Amino acid sequence: MRKGKAYEERAVEYLKKKGYRILERNYRCRGGEVDVIALDGEEVVFVEVKGGRTEEFGHPAERFTKKKLKRILSCAWEFMEKRGFKGSFRVDLIVVFEGRVEHMRNVGIY
Numbered sequence: 878m879r880k881g882k883a884y885e886e887r888a889v890e891y892l893k894k895k896g897y898r899i900l901e902r903n904y905r906c907r908g909g910e911v912d913v914i915a916l917d918g919e920e921v922v923f924v925e926v927k928g929g930r931t932e933e934f935g936h937p938a939e940r941f942t943k944k945k946l947k948r949i950l951s952c953a954w955e956f957m958e959k960r961g962f963k964g965s966f967r968v969d970l971i972v973v974f975e976g977r978v979e980h981m982r983n984v985g986i987y
Contacts, residue, residue, distance in 0.1 A: 884928030884973040885912055891971065891978045897922065901956075908951030913971075921966040923953045925984075928973035937972045938981070946984065 889899060897915040904911045913924040925945065927937035949968055957966060970981040 881928065885926045887973045887978055888924065888926045888971040889913060891980065892924070904952060904956060906952040906955045908955070909948030911949055911952045914956060919964065921957065921962055923949050923966065923968045924971055925949060925968070926971050926973065937974050938970060941970050941984070
């Protein structure tokens with residue numbers, strides 16, 4: 878299993894334990910891809926997963942850029958429209974690093 882996939886698996890396990898319902902994984906749209914789409918209660922959450930074992934290339938969270946957020950938002954709007962979801966949604970970042978899962982909520986809320 879490639880590393881990125883393993884980090885996504887850890888993130889999905891974490892979200893399920895927190896009571897999230899997973900709707901999609903690796904959702905692709907014209908603008909890019911979203912690693913995980915989940916429901917937190919009634920709120921749709923678009924999750925980017927970053928991982929790493931060392932800080933050789935910096936902390937994984939540092940690789941979450943404005944450009945990536947813009948691509949996720951493009952997919953989010955498309956997903957919400959196609960699925961008929963109304964109301965708010967948010968973008969979260971999950972970092973799997975040094976054996977820990979860190980969940981950063983609301984890195985973008987809309």
